[in-house]
Amino acid sequence: MTPEHAGTGAGPLVVAALAVVAAAAYVLLVLAARRSGRGWDPRRTASFLTGCALVVVAGPAGTALGGFPGHMVVHLLVGMVAPVPLVLGAPLTLAVRALPVGRARTLTRLLRSRPVAVLTVPWVALLLDAGGLWVLYCTPLFTAMMRDPAVGVLVHVHVLLTACLFAWTVAGPDPVPHRPSVPRRLVVLGVAVAAHAALSQLLYAGVLVEVPGPAPGRMAGAQLMYWFGDLAEVALALAVLGRWRPAARPAPAPA
Incomplete structure (x- = not known):
């Protein structure tokens, strides 16, 4: 598969199949x-x-647009837009509520485990999510994804899962071990916005990135990432603020 057909491939099909299975399970x-x-x-x-x-x-949306812009549409939908409503659906809370007691307790123990506690540190989730995109576009990984369907599948699954992990950690209603305060999570979101904006600007300029193909297509994809990527992060910020209940200040002592 060439960069001109970056919107197609096995990766979007596999994550679509995962989404159908997840919807049925939900x-x-x-x-x-x-x-x-x-x-x-x-x-x-x-x-x-x-x-x-x-x-x-x-x-299908990526295939219809084609080229690097088509690839970017897939990335935006799978890795930035879709994770917001997915995590707001609170699937873990639903599972704990609906599963038999034994399985629910097993899931609860898993969510409280040390590996989950590490993965749900907002900075770790951000590194896996946004950092993975820097690796994708600034190394030969993008070209490898275009040439090898297996690599494409792994990249798309990684993009979906790490984006859901980040959204869950920062704004999801499901419980997270040791979730930091709202102001700290907003700082992490601000860094995520800056990371995506910087990467989109490098893509537009063709500097420090390895995205073969026509320059106009690369620039159009970069513009999509710059403008529409921010919308997903704004939605996350609104989700964080929507559930924020600042602690009431104690009433002053009577004089």
Whole structure:
């Protein structure tokens, strides 16, 4: 596969299949929660299914546009836009609520484990997410992804999972071990915005990046990343602020 066909390939198909499986599993958990009498907020269901739908349509959207802009559309939908509604669907909370007690306790222990605690440190999640994009576009990895379908699959799965990890860590309603304060998470989001903006500018200029193909296509893809990438991070920031309940200041002592 050449850079001119960067919007196509096995990667978008695999993540689309994962999204379909995730949507089916989510619906089954919702039904199980209702049968148990616990119920589930339909807004959460709509949010998660919207995220799955965005992952599914990413491949066809990228193919329709074609070239590096098509690749960037897939990246934006899979790695920046879809993770926001996916994590706002609170799938982990749903699983704990709907699964049998034994399995729910196993999942809870897993979420409290040391590896999860490390991965959900916001700076670690940011490094895996945004740092992975720098590796993709500033090394020969992008060319390898275009030539080898297996590499393309791994890259797309990595992009989806690390983006969901970052969104969960920063703004997800599901519990996170040792989640930092809202101001600190907003600082991490600010760094993420700066990292994506800097990378998009390098792509536009063709400096320090390894993206073969026509320059106009590379520049158009960079513009998509610059303008639409910020929208996803603004949505994350709004999700963080929407759940923020600042601690009330103690009333002054009477004189």
